[in-house]
Amino acid sequence: MNSLQTTTQAERILDAVPDELFIGGWTPSQDHRTLTVYNPATDLPIKTIADGSPDDGLKALGAAAQAAQHWARTSPLDRSNLLRKVYEAVIDKSEEMATLITLEMGKTLSEARTEVVYGADYIRWYSEEAVRFEGRNRLSPDGLSRIVTSKEPVGPSLLITPWNFPLAMATRKIAPALAAGCTVILKPAELTPLTSLFLARLLGEAGVPEGVVNVVTTSNAPGLSEAMMKDNRLRKVSFTGSTVVGKRLVAQASDQMLRMSMELGGNAPLIVFEDADLDNAVKGAVTAKLRNGGQSCVASNRILVHESVADAFVDKFARQMAGVTLGNGLDPATALGPLIDGRAVDKCALFVEDAIGKGARAVVGGKRVPGAGHFYPATVLDHVPLEARIMHEEVFGPVAPVYRFATDEEAVSVANDTPFGLASFIFSRDLNRVQGIVDQLQSGMVGVNRGTVSNVAAPFGGIKHSGLGREGGSEGIEEYLNVKYVAYDRA
Numbered sequence: 269m270n271s272l273q274t275t276t277q278a279e280r281i282l283d284a285v286p287d288e289l290f291i292g293g294w295t296p297s298q299d300h301r302t303l304t305v306y307n308p309a310t311d312l313p314i315k316t317i318a319d320g321s322p323d324d325g326l327k328a329l330g331a332a333a334q335a336a337q338h339w340a341r342t343s344p345l346d347r348s349n350l351l352r353k354v355y356e357a358v359i360d361k362s363e364e365m366a367t368l369i370t371l372e373m374g375k376t377l378s379e380a381r382t383e384v385v386y387g388a389d390y391i392r393w394y395s396e397e398a399v400r401f402e403g404r405n406r407l408s409p410d411g412l413s414r415i416v417t418s419k420e421p422v423g424p425s426l427l428i429t430p431w432n433f434p435l436a437m438a439t440r441k442i443a444p445a446l447a448a449g450c451t452v453i454l455k456p457a458e459l460t461p462l463t464s465l466f467l468a469r470l471l472g473e474a475g476v477p478e479g480v481v482n483v484v485t486t487s488n489a490p491g492l493s494e495a496m497m498k499d500n501r502l503r504k505v506s507f508t509g510s511t512v513v514g515k516r517l518v519a520q521a522s523d524q525m526l527r528m529s530m531e532l533g534g535n536a537p538l539i540v541f542e543d544a545d546l547d548n549a550v551k552g553a554v555t556a557k558l559r560n561g562g563q564s565c566v567a568s569n570r571i572l573v574h575e576s577v578a579d580a581f582v583d584k585f586a587r588q589m590a591g592v593t594l595g596n597g598l599d600p601a602t603a604l605g606p607l608i609d610g611r612a613v614d615k616c617a618l619f620v621e622d623a624i625g626k627g628a629r630a631v632v633g634g635k636r637v638p639g640a641g642h643f644y645p646a647t648v649l650d651h652v653p654l655e656a657r658i659m660h661e662e663v664f665g666p667v668a669p670v671y672r673f674a675t676d677e678e679a680v681s682v683a684n685d686t687p688f689g690l691a692s693f694i695f696s697r698d699l700n701r702v703q704g705i706v707d708q709l710q711s712g713m714v715g716v717n718r719g720t721v722s723n724v725a726a727p728f729g730g731i732k733h734s735g736l737g738r739e740g741g742s743e744g745i746e747e748y749l750n751v752k753y754v755a756y757d758r759a
């Protein structure tokens with residue numbers, strides 16, 4: 269494994285990241301506590317930044333509340349033009365952004381570049397949506413009144429983002445909020461806050477007014493969110509992260525009746541039917557498993573293969589997974605970077621041991637990688653029984669368990685046997701069968717004959733314990749809008 273040291277270029281990029289909280293109209297006190305960000309590939313510190321307190325969260329909320337009225341009154345076209353400027357600024361700094369993402373999160377530089385395009389695209393998409401949200405004007409059924417609706421920004425919004433897509437998860441929330449006319453407080457993940465601070469700088473330089481976007485980095489996320497959610501100036505919370513934390517936030521939100529968007533855990537099944545194009549199914553399975561190192565809530569967590577093609581599928585799939593080079597994401601030869609931290613590696617190891625103990629066979633990988641950094645290899649487990657933990661819990665790493673099924677009914681029943689319902693993937697050449705299975709799958713998104721579903725123009729989100737609301741597409745902006753209905757007397 270190549271363990272690259274932080275290069276001079278990387279140091280220059282890190283120097284360009286602000287190390288203070290980004291709160292409009294407020295200068296942080298000098299006695300601020302700090303938090304240190306580590307590179308998961310080396311486990312070495314890369315930058316020390318401000319560690320915000322719950323009080324800082326309230327100051328950020330104050331700034332967002334103060335800016336809210338003015339921002340809500342800007343014209344949709346002005347907001348659109350400003351977001352377009354931000355999009356161009358992010359594209360202009362693509363290489364810096366990508367390097368920063370790799371340094372703090374670990375993914376390969378090529379995946380980080382893809383994330384920058386994906387993340388920037390949310391800004392471009394919502395710069396276009398800013399001028400498109402509509403109300404309606406119609407006669408009431410009894411003919412006595414006119415029903416007129418319009419949309420208004422929900423108000424100051426707390427956006428809590430995860431570590432796995434440090435840029436894209438921030439822009440997927442900030443862009444629709446700003447387009448709708450909301451001001452925001454972004455609380456990035458403690459493990460990967462640098463990309464958000466860099467983005468905040470670009471937002472400021474592009475001309476986003478003071479207080480409209482505030483960024484509070486903290487190691488005390490529960491304390492910060494609790495303090496802010498008790499304050500009635502806050503009107504919305506959008507969270508991407510674990511179901512456990514999401515449920516706690518939903519419970520807390522009831523006090524102030526906050527609007528909520530929750531993008532939570534998944535347990536995506538990937539089903540390969542006997543009539544599938546096997547090469548395409550293998551390609552899709554590799555993508556669905558290894559995109560972002562398996563650290564995505566839409567990663568395929570369980571691979572269900574019809575028993576008649578399982579040997580052939582496992583053979584081809586294992587050969588592809590065995591050829592994946594593990595290493596530091598900055599090394600161009602690397603196809604799979606480190607996991608985010610030691611706990612993530614422990615979880616993969618634990619789930620693999622559990623499955624093997626229950627009868628599974630490791631065809632590829634399945635062993636920890638010694639040395640510095642948090643590495644776990646691409647792993648394929650065959651003959652995984654339904655009792656294995658990995659069939660029920662999200663592994664969030666590059667471990668692919670294969671389960672062999674006999675009938676379509678069994679495949680659907682296994683696929684739906686989970687409290688989660690975010691994404692599913694199916695591979696079949698028979699469109700009638702595809703439609704029938706899609707209708708039965710309990711998930712918010714389904715990929716058909718492909719290993720990805722994510723797209724800025726599509727509504728991303730889940731059902732059951734995978735969350736509430738949608739991000740992306742024309743649906744995403746509605747999450748930041750309230751409907752106002754006016755009844756005009758027709759008499």
Ligand code: SIN
Pocket residue numbers: 432433436508531563564565566722728
């Ligand atoms: C996630 O893992 O939370 C988001 C993944 C994506 O947007 O594709």
